[in-house]
Amino acid sequence: MGKRGGTGSQGGQPPETAGPKSTTGLPPSIEAAWGLRERPTKGPRRGLTLPQIVEAGVRVAVSEGLGAVSMGRVAAELGASTMSLYRYVSAKDELIDLMMDLAIGVPPEPDPGQGWRAGLTWFAQAYRDLLLQHSWMLRVRISAPPMTPNQIAWLEYALTYLRDTALTGSEKLSTVLMLSGYVRNVTGLEADITAAALAAGSTAEAAMLSYGQLYAKVVDPARFPETGKLIADGVMDQEDLPDNEFNFGLGRILDGLGALIDARREPSSEET
Amino acid sequence: MGKRGGTGSQGGQPPETAGPKSTTGLPPSIEAAWGLRERPTKGPRRGLTLPQIVEAGVRVAVSEGLGAVSMGRVAAELGASTMSLYRYVSAKDELIDLMMDLAIGVPPEPDPGQGWRAGLTWFAQAYRDLLLQHSWMLRVRISAPPMTPNQIAWLEYALTYLRDTALTGSEKLSTVLMLSGYVRNVTGLEADITAAALAAGSTAEAAMLSYGQLYAKVVDPARFPETGKLIADGVMDQEDLPDNEFNFGLGRILDGLGALIDARREPSSEET
DNA sequence: CTCTACTGCGTAAGTTATACGCAGTACTAC
DNA sequence: GTAGTACTGCGTATAACTTACGCAGTAGAG
Structure with a gap:
């Protein structure tokens, strides 16, 4: 397990999930689909966008079937790492929901x-x-x-x-x-x-x-x-x-x- | 990987799946459900029965939900080991099919x-x-x-x-x-x-x-x-x-x- | 009694989702 | 400028699973 041995100066709390806290009480996927979740403007430029990810997911699903849609596979489709997707999507189910909405x-x-x-x-x-x-x-x-x-x-x-x-x-x-x-x-x-x-x-x-x-x-x-x-x-x-x-x-x-x-x-x- | 270091004298092929080969061309779960698959009479006494396993599966599903139904959980319900179930059922999906039929x-x-x-x-x-x-x-x-x-x-x-x-x-x-x-x-x-x-x-x-x-x-x-x-x-x-x-x-x-x-x-x- | 087709099951491999936290980035405030 | 800090991507690690493989032992057949 990752013991804390670094010289890191911050060590802050990890973010809740993807994006800021929600106050709507809506299921996370629904919030994401409606584009709620105001994005802050601080840190590094983002490397991906939600739509990109969702499109990649659909692309995989269409060509290889739903079973092939794993976080790793979708990330690979974008040349990104698996975990980076979690900055945009709080869980795989959320990705699937968004894919559905896009395809519909x-x-x-x-x-x-x-x-x-x-x-x-x-x-x-x-x-x-x-x-x-x-x-x-x-x-x-x-x-x-x-x-x-x-x-x-x-x-x-x-x-x-x-x-x-x-x-x-x-x-x-x-x-x-x-x-x-x-x-x-x-x-x-x-x-x-x-x-x-x-x-x-x-x-x-x-x-x-x-x-x-x-x-x-x-x-x-x-x-x-x-x-x-x-x-x-x-x-x-x-x-x-x-x-x-x-x-x-x-x-x-x-x-x-x-x-x-x-x-x-x-x-x-x-x-x- | 399990290198062969034992004194075992046999080392035969593992059985196809659960039970003898099928000639009906039916999906395995369906065969099992209709009780096809004649059982041989040789080896050791069997410790479980298919109905027992399926009942255990349903019991788990009813009390803890479908998500709790794993091969390990069902085996534990019977006091057996996970892998022993595969002598009766060729895959988890087959178990689920049989559970459905029982519950229906x-x-x-x-x-x-x-x-x-x-x-x-x-x-x-x-x-x-x-x-x-x-x-x-x-x-x-x-x-x-x-x-x-x-x-x-x-x-x-x-x-x-x-x-x-x-x-x-x-x-x-x-x-x-x-x-x-x-x-x-x-x-x-x-x-x-x-x-x-x-x-x-x-x-x-x-x-x-x-x-x-x-x-x-x-x-x-x-x-x-x-x-x-x-x-x-x-x-x-x-x-x-x-x-x-x-x-x-x-x-x-x-x-x-x-x-x-x-x-x-x-x-x-x-x-x- | 031997042969051998079976049995249960331990071990291990292969997939996944995802928690955690580090190292680096780029606004913001001074 | 310079520091502070709220972010970013992502490597590492974990926790569940399903299931292939093969061993050691058992019991009917001959």
Whole structure:
């Protein structure tokens, strides 16, 4: 252990974490994402910037997968030392949160003119495309409600499409969370299947076809008749093409939502 | 490194992993879960059993959280050594998969008499209760379609409720996946919020109330008007009570599904 | 009784995140 | 200028882990 044997004249306390103390009470990652944390102006010039680091992290995640994102790897990407990153980021999780926010990006401007259904469909599609592009995001465990700037922007974007409906605020929020959760689930499942099969050494297409055969090996149709029927019908094999799967669930959700929106419009006299 | 200095007379190859070679092509965890892997009858009496180990793992997860589940901790729980577990389990992930299957358990017998909607509602509720009981499961990253025995049993259970509808097999499967994914999402979000707030040092109730105040600190109502409205209305604060949130989304999904089921029944002449 | 396929498990290697504190830098105050 | 000091990057070290490897011993098979 590092005994104090130097001639160092200061020996001050180490800084709390990255940056000055926070008074907001927000989680550190969230503070960082919103650019709070005023930076002092004293000491040596800083060698890196937060955005640089986060970009490097995303670069690593995109090219080598989330598993390759270690503090050391990201630092190497920048030609810096591992520990230097901790001057900008208080923990690895914070880096990951920031990477997510960067990758999510600013959503395309909403166009409420097209109606809630078309709007939400587009929202879902855009989110899906994003996840397919940055499939490492599917491997990040979500552990808090969305609070970073771009996440909020997407939320806002979706809420805008619901503005002219008679849903309550709480219902709108629930709707958006349900929808984005759905998109994440379906896309993630699809990615997992593809990845597992690719790892087993087939092409993506052939891989998806073969999944049902694994089920067939294990599921006894006598004990699980309904599941057995699905397997026999080859449903597990093709998964019906990912996009169809996606659209089916999306359609159901929006249908259900539409029923409520319609019901709200007529009987009540809340406004208009 | 262990140089060979002993008088050992054998020096054979180490066994592949836990147990004999597999010929099924299934992922190792799945094989283990279904009890494939015939055990030989030679050598010394085994000191442990797979179920014992998996139970110990669940015990640790329940009482100390998923993060506490390490090979060493589980072994200690059994009074065994860390490495001895690898005679039963090929990797930690396999242990986790088996823990999941054990915790999921056998679902209650379905009663298709009550109709698909009541049935699926009960299914969702039962799954939700399970996740609330074993909240560590929410922290496990799902990385494959459900394939272990009890997972399949739950799937079968849900499919049974859809038996008498005119949905296609593919639609039924999508429906169940959508539903269980939804339950997992909502329950997980709820658990995350509670956990985060508890960590911040409030009681569960008070914690949930305070979440919206974090949003208020960060969201500029001018830039994000719709989101700002939600915050101002206190929607983020209460999250509308977890159960309401849960029931809202569930209702929407089932409504949407109902519309399709009804539509299928009338116009077509597929059966009956 | 011997052979040998097993067993539990000690040892050690390889990864990680990250606490701690040093040596140096560049504003600020005089 | 010159000192003081609040910073900087980063080397060193620690604490968890997972897991490969191989030894010493055990018990069914022949």
